[in-house]
Amino acid sequence: MTRIKQIVGAALVDSLERPERLLAARRTAPPEYAGMWEFPGGKIEPGESAQQALLRELVEELGVTAALGAELEGPTPGGWPLNAGAGMRVWLGRVTDGTPEPLxxxxTLLWVDLAGQEILALEWxxxxxxxxxxxxxxxxAPGDKG
Incomplete structure (x- = not known):
């Protein structure tokens, strides 16, 4: 059985309790994804847990520290399929220190509303x-008194 490459990503939101806005990040590379939007994150380094890797990636990519909330569980044990050889686990997160910058x-970084069409208008x-x-x-979700 081939082991998939594990990637981690953050859905950085304005509140872990009642998220209304998401921080989207626009890629610069590779060429096939340049200009498209994604969740910030990256690869797990040897000796790191998934959460440690994600917190490190947020410092490296955006210059922020964050508190992680619940995992947004994907449809497979590796999380959300990225391609045949990689999956991404995604956690909700909230910036606790620093101002996100595209380092x-x-x-480009953009805060978008989770309700409405703005978020879906981006080319993800x-x-x-x-x-x-x-x-x-x-x-x-129904029952959310937002």
Missing amino acids: QDHD IPADLPIVHALIALTT
Whole structure:
């Protein structure tokens, strides 16, 4: 059995209790994804847990520290399929220190409302789009008194 490469990503929101806005990051590379939007994150380094890797990636890519909330569980044990050889686990997160800046891998950051069409108007990396839909469903679930 081939082991998939594990990637971690953050759905950085304005509140872990009642998220209304998401921080989207626009890629600069590779060429096939340049200009498309994604969740910030990256690879797990040897000796790191998934959460440790995600917190490190947020410092490297955005210059922020964050508190992680619940995992936005994907449809497979590896999380959300990115391609045949990789999956991404995604956690909700909230910035606790610093102001997000596009330091690495991104050229623009944008806070978008989770309700409405603004978030879906962005050109998301195809593998990230199902995660966007799951996040919208989670934050606009019936019974949410928002």
